[in-house]
Amino acid sequence: MPLGIFAFFATLAVISALGVILQRSPVHSLLALIVTLLCVAALMIGLDALAVGLLQAIVYVGAIVVLFLFVIWLLNLERDPEESGRLGIKLLAAVGAAALVGELTAFLTRTHMSQQTVNSDYGSMAQLAGLIFGNYLIAFEVTSLLLLVAVVGVVAVARRWPSPRLANRPPTLSAKPQT
Amino acid sequence: MQALGPLILSWRSVLAPGIVALTAVVTMLVGSGLSEDESESVGWIALTGLVAAAIASLAASGDHIVTFGGSLIIDDYTAFFYLLIPVCSAVVVLFSFDYVAALGLPATEYYALLLFATTGMMLMAGAGDLIVMFLGLETMSISAYVMAAMAQRDPKSSEAGLKYFLLGAFSTGFLLYGIALLYGATGSIKLEAVAQMVRKHSIALSPFVLLGLGLILVGFGFKVAAAPFHVWTPDAYEGAPTSVTALMAVGIKLGAFAGFIRVLLIYLAPLHAQWSGVLWALAALSMTVGNLAALAQENIKRMLAYSAIAHAGYILVGMTAGRSEVGPALLYYLLGYAFANLGAFAVLVAVEQAQQSGTKLDDLSGLARNHPMLAAAMALFMLSLMGMPPLAGFVGKFYIFSVALESRYVWLVIIATLNSVVSAYYYARVIVAMYMREGAERQAQTRQPTLLFALAVAALATVIIGLLPHPYISASSAAYASAEQVLRPATAALQTK
Amino acid sequence: MTPINYYLGLGALLFAIGTVGVLIRRNLIVVFMSIELMLNAVNLTFIALGRAMGSADGQVIVFFVMIVAGVEAAVGLGIILAAFRNRLTVNADEFNLLRW
Numbered sequence: 001m002p003l004g005i006f007a008f009f010a011t012l013a014v015i016s017a018l019g020v021i022l023q024r025s026p027v028h029s030l031l032a033l034i035v036t037l038l039c040v041a042a043l044m045i046g047l048d049a050l051a052v053g054l055l056q057a058i059v060y061v062g063a064i065v066v067l068f069l070f071v072i073w074l075l076n077l078e079r080d081p082e083e084s085g086r087l088g089i090k091l092l093a094a095v096g097a098a099a100l101v102g103e104l105t106a107f108l109t110r111t112h113m114s115q116q117t118v119n120s121d122y123g124s125m126a127q128l129a130g131l132i133f134g135n136y137l138i139a140f141e142v143t144s145l146l147l148l149v150a151v152v153g154v155v156a157v158a159r160r161w162p163s164p165r166l167a168n169r170p171p172t173l174s175a176k177p178q179t
Numbered sequence: 180m181q182a183l184g185p186l187i188l189s190w191r192s193v194l195a196p197g198i199v200a201l202t203a204v205v206t207m208l209v210g211s212g213l214s215e216d217e218s219e220s221v222g223w224i225a226l227t228g229l230v231a232a233a234i235a236s237l238a239a240s241g242d243h244i245v246t247f248g249g250s251l252i253i254d255d256y257t258a259f260f261y262l263l264i265p266v267c268s269a270v271v272v273l274f275s276f277d278y279v280a281a282l283g284l285p286a287t288e289y290y291a292l293l294l295f296a297t298t299g300m301m302l303m304a305g306a307g308d309l310i311v312m313f314l315g316l317e318t319m320s321i322s323a324y325v326m327a328a329m330a331q332r333d334p335k336s337s338e339a340g341l342k343y344f345l346l347g348a349f350s351t352g353f354l355l356y357g358i359a360l361l362y363g364a365t366g367s368i369k370l371e372a373v374a375q376m377v378r379k380h381s382i383a384l385s386p387f388v389l390l391g392l393g394l395i396l397v398g399f400g401f402k403v404a405a406a407p408f409h410v411w412t413p414d415a416y417e418g419a420p421t422s423v424t425a426l427m428a429v430g431i432k433l434g435a436f437a438g439f440i441r442v443l444l445i446y447l448a449p450l451h452a453q454w455s456g457v458l459w460a461l462a463a464l465s466m467t468v469g470n471l472a473a474l475a476q477e478n479i480k481r482m483l484a485y486s487a488i489a490h491a492g493y494i495l496v497g498m499t500a501g502r503s504e505v506g507p508a509l510l511y512y513l514l515g516y517a518f519a520n521l522g523a524f525a526v527l528v529a530v531e532q533a534q535q536s537g538t539k540l541d542d543l544s545g546l547a548r549n550h551p552m553l554a555a556a557m558a559l560f561m562l563s564l565m566g567m568p569p570l571a572g573f574v575g576k577f578y579i580f581s582v583a584l585e586s587r588y589v590w591l592v593i594i595a596t597l598n599s600v601v602s603a604y605y606y607a608r609v610i611v612a613m614y615m616r617e618g619a620e621r622q623a624q625t626r627q628p629t630l631l632f633a634l635a636v637a638a639l640a641t642v643i644i645g646l647l648p649h650p651y652i653s654a655s656s657a658a659y660a661s662a663e664q665v666l667r668p669a670t671a672a673l674q675t676k
Numbered sequence: 677m678t679p680i681n682y683y684l685g686l687g688a689l690l691f692a693i694g695t696v697g698v699l700i701r702r703n704l705i706v707v708f709m710s711i712e713l714m715l716n717a718v719n720l721t722f723i724a725l726g727r728a729m730g731s732a733d734g735q736v737i738v739f740f741v742m743i744v745a746g747v748e749a750a751v752g753l754g755i756i757l758a759a760f761r762n763r764l765t766v767n768a769d770e771f772n773l774l775r776w
Contacts, residue, residue: 030709037716142314143743148295153324328755345711349711
């Protein structure tokens with residue numbers, strides 16, 4: 001990817017990322033997040049990771065962000081109330097940010113890393129599939145378990161209490177039932 | 180595609196976790212066909228699967244073999260945890276039966292998630308590359324987040340799940356970034372390849388490796404609840420249903436430490452000089468924060484949470500020493516810790532049900548008169564956690580501290596010993612409350628054979644592992660030695676040079 | 677060609693922004709978005725490092741991380757929903773039944 005195009009997407013990604021954490025309204029944060037995610041997808045494609053870049057756009061923007069949007073609407077969240085400024089937390093955040101910026105400079109001052117030339121099939125679906133069903137077979141199978149966990153977990157935690165059997169139980173064992 | 184040697188597909192490495200995962204699926208299928216009142220019996224399916232998996236762990240024992248292109252490792256270390264983790268989960272299932280019904284938790288989902296979490300823990304112990312370890316960690320953590328939040332109508336439970344989830348997901352980011360940097364420095368996420376690269380001095384000290392190591396320490400620090408990454412622990416432990424807290428305090432710790440010890444002590448051993456200082460600080464801080472905060476707690480679940488932080492600190496003392504002699508001590512310590520904690524939570528579950536009460540210290544007053552058996556068992560577990568000879572907790576602590584002392588970590592051992600003394604106070608408080616304080620006369624009695632059986636298993640294990648430590652120490656030594664086999668060829672090659 | 681270091685730097689910067697977001701925001705949903713931002717920064721780092729070495733392993737890892745992020749999003753939003761139902765708030769400061 002030429003430097004100019006990289007600079008464009010990188011700047012846009014950083015600005016929109018700041019938008020995610022600085023805007024008051026959750027929906028605006030979410031819109032900023034979409035821009036960041038798409039910029040990162042573009043940068044991935046620029047790094048010859050075409051399949052993963054497209055997946056990034058489809059999975060994140062198409063599924064995860066929609067899920068966020070759905071929850072925001074479901075909870076009917078508008079603007080946040082005035083952010084309560086807790087000095088300790090903010091200070092901690094500042095120190096953390098400083099440490100991470102330090103890390104950043106450690107990267108940039110390191111010796112120049114160049115991109116190697118790669119075959120034309122680099123990052124193709126076929127190559128990824130070869131790896132996934134080869135060396136990463138176990139990891140792939142574990143992800144199927146993870147998806148099952150997600151299905152069962154969401155049902156368990158987000159479902160409303162269905163049965164009348166539970167309706168007249170006290171919420172905890174120590175709370176006395178109301179008579 | 181790179182040639183990484185032949186792809187060994189071995190049923191031996193996947194048998195035990197596979198059985199647990201399949202049992203989870205069977206549990207869901209059977210449970211969905213049952214009515215809500217019947218569904219509690221799926222616990223028996225879960226129990227059968229866990230016992231089968233514990234037996235199947237034998238398949239994973241033997242010499243060190245890397246299977247599935249480096250994803251899973253077969254050796255005695257893996258087999259040790261493949262045996263221990265399902266046994267601990269089975270004990271949790273045993274004391275969950277009536278508790279799940281009493282709290283009105285959805286039984287099918289409860290047992291399915293418990294089995295999925297167990298699979299994740301086992302994968303962490305057997306993982307041979309960082310991505311399988313990460314996925315195992317996520318499987319166990321995400322199941323645990325949900326289980327903590329499961330008692331929906333108790334606002335404390337969903338709050339516990341929420342805090343556990345947010346901080347857990349936050350720490351995941353750090354762990355993953357650490358893995359990324361290590362990948363960048365060494366060109367692989369296979370632990371063996373990472374270890375080979377790290378042994379070269381030029382790479383070992385690159386900023387990539389050091390930053391990656393630091394971030395991985397942060398990520399694991401969160402998972403094992405080491406201070407200062409412990410803030411979620413007391414809230415999550417207190418708010419979650421007690422049986423889930425037991426799983427968090429025992430199973431999750433076992434899985435996380437199994438992975439942590441293997442990565443750090445075996446594969447990243449050449450970087451000992453770099454990480455021992457950080458671990459020193461984590462250990463000292465965890466012990467001190469855990470024990471001092473536990474002194475002030477009135478809720479026993481919260482107190483046990485701080486005690487879990489302190490115990491993570493003791494284990495980190497051993498890890499700081501980093502010598503291969505300390506490996507068996509750590510495994511032995513985990514063994515004693517697991518059963519004493521399981522027992523303590525089983526007693527709490529029994530008390531909550533028998534007295535329809537909470538888990539405050541006051542709720543235990545007079546327990547010795549109302550339920551002498553429960554009180555005696557609780558006293559035993561508290562004494563073991565305190566480190567009273569001749570119980571398992573004492574032998575483990577003594578073992579770890581003596582190895583740390585041999586490695587000349589004198590100050591750390593002094594801090595640890597002082598902390599042990601402090602901890603005696605809050606464990607003793609529980610015993611005093613049970614035996615010397617008058618409680619309200621409580622009539623309700625519940626006789627639950629499964630819960631009593633779970634208590635008996637935990638109590639017997641705590642006593643036997645402490646009184647006759649030799650078979651367990653030699654098993655731990657064999658387990659650790661077989662995990663270390665991976666280092667032998669390289670060391671031999673260095674010596675011949 | 678853009679040097680790989682620039683991509684790594686961008687990844688670190690996005691990760692830092694995400695971390696700060698988690699620490700300073702009190703709205704749980706925005707906190708969670710910041711966590712997604714952190715995971716995304718890691719994904720970019722993996723891709724860049726894989727490209728620097730000419731190996732596709734980095735991309736496969738990103739594939740798995742995306743699944744994890746999706747699972748976390750589903751479960752996490754479910755838990756937030758359950759907590760909201762009990763307390764009618766998504767402000768982290770108001771979750772104080774258990775001492776934070």
